[in-house]
Amino acid sequence: MKSVINTIYESKLAELKSKIDTLHAPVKLTIVTVGDDPASKVYVRNKIRLFDELGLECNHVILAEESTKQADLDVLAQKAKHPILFQLPLPNGLIAPDLPAHVDVDGFGSEALGQLVLGQNAVLPCTVQATIDIISAHCGEYNFSGLKVAVVGRSNIVGKPLAIELINRQSTVASFNSCSDLAAVDWNRYDVIVVATGAHGILDNSQFIEGQLIIDVGINRVDGKLVGDIKHHDGIFSAAAITPVPGGVGRLTCLHVLGNAIKLAECP
């Protein structure tokens, strides 16, 4: 799968570059971080690097963990005229403001999500878009209709919006969560299984068969190593196509922050 991900990455990047060249509006991004979560630092650095490489403006607003109040974030959101994102997780119970759709580059706000439900060409959360890209590349861009997809996990930023987007594309979608009896599920019934729970080992590679596409969205740190939600048993080979962690969905996600910033610049 690594080479497939690389191919998708290169082709998406080329597509985005050519879009930038034809745009009349500048592509800008503001990233707000509070404190210095180590994982966030890596994600933010990758986003800034991508914008830098393409000569695009990316402002990084760094707020101190001790002194930042909810009102500070809300003011930044209200003043935003260009795409902005609040890097998660936020400390001290701070909540990312509910951004209006025209600056909501993450697509996490209620306006973008409402447009998504109505099928109105909304900005998709970047991880959702990355997942859709991988399904497109593996199953065919025009083959979402009738595709049997299981989505494991129901977060507001991945599982739920992904299920909605797949329903919009006329896939047959099954949504599972921590209350589902996962042991009783016949996973072989699905063409595609997307696992986005944040719990390593919730499924394992012995459960899948040839012909299936398994997209592992999880990023967990176990014994100092980055691993996905799917456990890969030593000595057990799975004939299914399983996206790697790291270097799978996460590699494409960063690209879609740029893709969404371009989309917002196109239709402000």
Place this chain on the structure above:
Amino acid sequence: MKSVINTIYESKLAELKSKIDTLHAPVKLTIVTVGDDPASKVYVRNKIRLFDELGLECNHVILAEESTKQADLDVLAQKAKHPILFQLPLPNGLIAPDLPAHVDVDGFGSEALGQLVLGQNAVLPCTVQATIDIISAHCGEYNFSGLKVAVVGRSNIVGKPLAIELINRQSTVASFNSCSDLAAVDWNRYDVIVVATGAHGILDNSQFIEGQLIIDVGINRVDGKLVGDIKHHDGIFSAAAITPVPGGVGRLTCLHVLGNAIKLAECP
């Protein structure tokens, strides 16, 4: 099932009446109709009658089919200070305006739907709320977690928001649509099956077993008779609990227009 529906109706009505008594804000509704679609007339009459019986203000704005323009609807939406709905279907390609959540008594607008995705106690589309009521009454109000529910149909006003609400309630949800291979589905796997396709005969009563709850949301006119989406074969008895059409979901739906108007009056 008819008596179950009656019990739900009476208990919901009593609950809403007692809420009205404790409210400090008036409960008002404006219904906008364009032209004189016969089915719409019945629905609108039922809503007005319910508000009248409870001494609540319900304004009916009737616009002529020939002369009404999209801008006329948009102006009504912009001026709305109290709950308002545009009775569907609208003629001549007119589109119901995308109402802000504080007046969106149908819960069809992007703001209400975005709040629904985020699990923010949104106003639910009335048919969705009626379906939830029936599942609550039959399976238990606190038993949605892990409940296996199939939703057949993916409309913006029933299938999609229902699937989202069920995911919010931690049910295991399968969403089917016209591209799904329905003949290959093992329906016995589900605790609850909701059918909302608008196509009579898409499933039939021989396909369900004892212990299952089948909610028929469809209202179709076949040979001059009102029937649901589920075909009831002569001489075949189903041990499943199947809601009737008419007198099932539809009977409760009207009540939730009132319920949503109360909710909007409570939190304007």
